[in-house]
Amino acid sequence: MGKLDGKVAVVTGGSSGLGRAIARRFVAEGARVVIGDIADEAGQEVADSLGDSARFRHCDVTRADDIEALVRTAPAEWGRLDIMVNNAGAVGARGSILDITPDEWGATMSLLLNSVFFGIRSAGRVMVDQGEGGSIISMASIAAFTPGNGPHVYGTAKAAVVHLTQRVSLELGEQRIRVNAICPGGIVTPLVLGALGLGEEHSDMMKEATASMRPYPRPGSPEDIAAAATWLASDDGEWVNGQAITVDGGESVGPRWSDQVVK
Ligand SMILES: NC(=O)c1ccc[n+]([C@@H]2O[C@H](COP(=O)([O-])OP(=O)(O)OC[C@H]3O[C@@H](n4cnc5c(N)ncnc54)[C@H](O)[C@@H]3O)[C@@H](O)[C@H]2O)c1
Secondary structure, three states, rough: OOOOOEEEEEEEEEEEEHHHHHHHHHHHHEEEEEEOOOHHHHHHHHHOOHHHEEEEEEOOOOOOOHHHHHHHHHHHHOOOEEEEEEEOOOOOOOOOOOOOOHHHHHHHHHHHHHHHHHHHEEEEOOOOOOOOEEEEEEEHHHOOOOOHOOOOOHHHHHHHHHHHHHHHHHHHHHHHHEEEEEEEOOOOOHHHHHHHHOHHHHHHHHHHHOOOOOOOOOOOHHHHHHHHHHHHHHHHHHOOOOOOOOOOOOOOHHOOOHHHHHH
């Protein structure tokens, strides 16, 4: 028996990285999944590899109409919606606060924050009408509370995702719709490699490097985040609401400077 038997999910950014791992794990646990992404070919490949339990639909998460149509695909295909994962993202604008333009700021906020608002709103409406509760999960980051772990716009958007999650959980909780965020630490995906100007061939080197940055002695993987998302989406996570769950091998605890400094 799967942990998500009978449930129907929507996952944005499911063509790659964390979203792809979440879609795969959800299907392995018995769910049916609608994947939305702008990377059409890769998204269709993921859906095809999951057989009849998955669909792909083009969705630009910066567009409210696209998200609304994506979310409506779930009840149209399978009669219900139980889980919404607002995951799509990119590092966005980088550089000094002195140089960043309003357009760069706005585009990054649109991708990382507005998209989550659209996703919660569209999924929340379907879940409220359905009247059987639900689980909404948004991908924040440890950069939400350890600002050095990302560019300033990125961390600001992710902090706002955590705040929105907590605030909205107060509203939707009454309808048994749980709203939570996951805050991953650094996991080697195209997002991380691209931000560093590195290619797939640098993946192993980067995994070793990130493993040395945290107390737990192995690199994190997209499957670690998929496991957390599965727990939050399942009935096992039923009493978890309004939380930002950190999944980072201890990275956000900080370096063990005392071992070097205090002898
Ligand atoms: N990898 C990490 O270390 C890490 C850490 C913390 C948080 N996150 C967050 O996890 C999420 C997924 O990141 P990832 O590492 O899997 O990256 P990834 O690059 O592997 O995947 C991101 C996916 O989002 C899609 N996407 C980008 N812009 C989109 C848009 N406008 N509309 C629809 N889809 C779009 C991409 O096509 C891609 O498939 C992001 O929100 C990211 O900020 C990642």
